[in-house]
Amino acid sequence: MSENLYGEENRGEMVRLQKMMKNMNCGGPRPAALTLKDFKVGEALGKGAYGHVYRVRNMQDGKDYALKQIVMSASRDGVPQSVIREIAVMKRLTRQAHPNVVSLRTVLHTVDTSRNIIKIAMIMEICDWDLHTFLQNVPKVIPEKQAKHIIGQMMKGLDFLHSHAIIHRDLKPQNILVNRDQTVKLADFGLSKKYTNTSAFTTCVVTLWYRAPEVLLQSYYNSTVDMWSIGCIIYEIYNRVPLFPGPDEAQQLHEIFKKLGTPIGTDWPKQSVLTKDTFPHYTGISMTSDVTGMSAAALDFFKRCLIYDPARRMGSRAALGHEFLKLKPVSVKPRVLRQLRFNNL
Ligand SMILES: Nc1ncnc2c1ncn2[C@@H]1O[C@H](COP(=O)(O)OP(=O)(O)OP(=O)(O)O)[C@@H](O)[C@H]1O
Numbered sequence: 001m002s003e004n005l006y007g008e009e010n011r012g013e014m015v016r017l018q019k020m021m022k023n024m025n026c027g028g029p030r031p032a033a034l035t036l037k038d039f040k041v042g043e044a045l046g047k048g049a050y051g052h053v054y055r056v057r058n059m060q061d062g063k064d065y066a067l068k069q070i071v072m073s074a075s076r077d078g079v080p081q082s083v084i085r086e087i088a089v090m091k092r093l094t095r096q097a098h099p100n101v102v103s104l105r106t107v108l109h110t111v112d113t114s115r116n117i118i119k120i121a122m123i124m125e126i127c128d129w130d131l132h133t134f135l136q137n138v139p140k141v142i143p144e145k146q147a148k149h150i151i152g153q154m155m156k157g158l159d160f161l162h163s164h165a166i167i168h169r170d171l172k173p174q175n176i177l178v179n180r181d182q183t184v185k186l187a188d189f190g191l192s193k194k195y196t197n198t199s200a201f202t203t204c205v206v207t208l209w210y211r212a213p214e215v216l217l218q219s220y221y222n223s224t225v226d227m228w229s230i231g232c233i234i235y236e237i238y239n240r241v242p243l244f245p246g247p248d249e250a251q252q253l254h255e256i257f258k259k260l261g262t263p264i265g266t267d268w269p270k271q272s273v274l275t276k277d278t279f280p281h282y283t284g285i286s287m288t289s290d291v292t293g294m295s296a297a298a299l300d301f302f303k304r305c306l307i308y309d310p311a312r313r314m315g316s317r318a319a320l321g322h323e324f325l326k327l328k329p330v331s332v333k334p335r336v337l338r339q340l341r342f343n344n345l
């Protein structure tokens with residue numbers, strides 16, 4: 001590998017990345033000198049902001065993995081912060097291993113001197129679909145038990161993240177993976193950030209439709225931004241259409257306010273860059289009539305995710321204790337599983 005390709009100004013960052021990738025084998029015996037050549041590339045699973053995700057077969061152990069490949073120009077300004085962050089978060093989480101968080105097997109990197117590019121390959125456990133694809137291919141009406149099974153696992157994964165002081169910040173159906181056995185795993189930690197109890201962030205990060213109002217209003221936010229996203233995802237699980245499909249950032253707030261009512265009093269984020277009078281006074285609609293097939297407990301759970309005030313919004317730990325998830329052990333009988341038809345999958 002020719003180090004001078006990175007340039008003096010990027011050396012610090014590359015050293016940091018290399019250190020992080022040293023001993024990157026996460027769990028299991030360390031394979032002998034695993035390189036990208038050991039992986040046979042299969043079909044594309046998805047497209048990333050910096051690269052693509054492929055199914056790959058490790059010719060050493062014969063198993064399939066997902067390879068997230070990030071390709072960068074060697075002369076660009078260092079490795080993007082989001083890449084470093086994603087690897088660091090995944091490495092940290094994989095060490096603890098949670099069944100509802102996708103695990104990282106190893107990270108490899110190569111430099112193609114002839115084309116002046118750096119390739120970083122994150123080798124992860126592979127899942128069958130993302131939740132977006134899954135929902136497009138199962139019957140329109142989802143039995144509550146099955147919805148609960150999916151939501152319960154999302155919550156367990158999220159509570160694990162939050163208990164490790166990590167906010168995901170980009171939860172959406174495309175970043176939640178589902179297996180044929182209906183195991184659910186949170187993925188894509190490109191925007192995750194470690195937080196402390198006292199810190200607050202002001203960067204706009206969560207994908208538009210699932211973005212909490214305090215983020216859209218550039219106010220302080222905390223881990224409950226993920227719970228807002230969960231509320232939006234729950235709606236989509238039941239209704240198969242996005243709850244707040246705003247075309248842009250300004251309209252996104254109108255979408256939310258039209259349905260939930262313009263926040264009044266203390267619900268308006270205190271440090272918001274916009275004042276209340278920027279928006280019409282929407283009274284909101286009854287969410288009860290807007291959701292199909294939700295039990296009273298599910299509806300209450302859903303509504304608690306969409307409370308404007310982050311301090312009053314349900315947290316992930318409280319969610320795990322909510323009667324919706326507590327009613328009966330979260331499990332799906334084979335009879336219920338058989339009802340699923342995986343069209344085109
Ligand atoms: N481990 C995996 N198993 C199966 N499919 C995956 C896996 N990881 C990602 N995918 C698929 O690839 C898509 C893109 O992956 P990912 O979400 O990690 O990239 P991205 O959103 O573009 O990331 P980034 O924001 O970091 O660029 C996912 O929506 C999913 O469909």
Ligand SMILES: [Mg+2]
Nearest residue numbers: 174175187188
């Ligand atoms: Mg993604």
